[in-house]
């Protein structure tokens with residue numbers, strides 16, 4: 001990717017590109033090689049189909065703009081990367097010393113968790129606080145809503161502020177379970193260290209080779225994907241303190257806050 005980008009530079013050493021497809025290919029390639037021993041190119045068809053499927057369920061738009069602070073954090077991250085690695089390839093010891101890069105990654109995963117929510121089915125009747133969840137109930141944990149909740153993160157919850165994580169996740173969350181981009185408990189993501197390591201390597205290499213600025217043509221419009229319209233409408237309306245529970249085919253909603261209000265269900269439109 002780096003050599004392709006270098007080939008695209010004009011004589012003044014700059015170029016305008018959409019980095020997104022390249023970065024998507026990079027992550028697909030990393031997992032293809034690691035898990036299956038082949039390149040992304042060979043799996044292109046499958047990845048294209050997955051992308052198409054993702055786009056089909058894409059429904060809503062989201063309009064906060066945290067990117068105005070990127071340049072500042074980009075410079076800080078580059079300084080750190082150059083201090084740790086110089087112009088050498090990243091190595092495993094150095095990667096664990098990258099504090100600024102880690103803070104940025106945590107903040108990106110807070111604002112833009114790739115997994116928006118996950119579901120659980122209650123196996124046995126369960127009491128949580130004042131709430132009785134009968135066996136068979138399905139509940140969803142809306143990672144994205146919890147990650148952007150003003151009551152937890154403050155009025156600047158939607159702003160990009162990696163400094164929140166300056167003293168680690170436990171300090172940023174005040175010990176509460178309110179930051180879980182990789183899930184939680186026994187089924188926590190098995191790929192989380194892989195993903196963080198991969199991102200740190202990619203970011204380090206990119207910062208060693210390029211500097212980035214937003215194109216004047218860029219409009220910040222990240223969208224939620226994988227949500228049905230009804231859920232998105234609820235999300236936009238800010239109905240987060242609502243427990244929506246689906247039992248078999250009957251959907252019903254209850255408005256109460258025993259959980260701190262964070263159960264949220266995915267209802268099909």
Ligand code: HEM
Pocket residue numbers: 031113114115118119180181182183184186187188189190191192194195
């Ligand atoms: C930024 C990247 C990633 C994020 C945000 C992420 C997030 C998650 C989340 C939230 C879950 C829990 C789902 C649930 O509890 O229902 C999960 C599970 C899982 N993830 Fe990841 N993941 C990432 C990367 C990866 C990678 C790179 C791999 C493989 C190398 C991977 C493999 C898995 C597997 C196998 C599970 C299921 C674990 C189980 O159910 O026991 N993930 N991931």
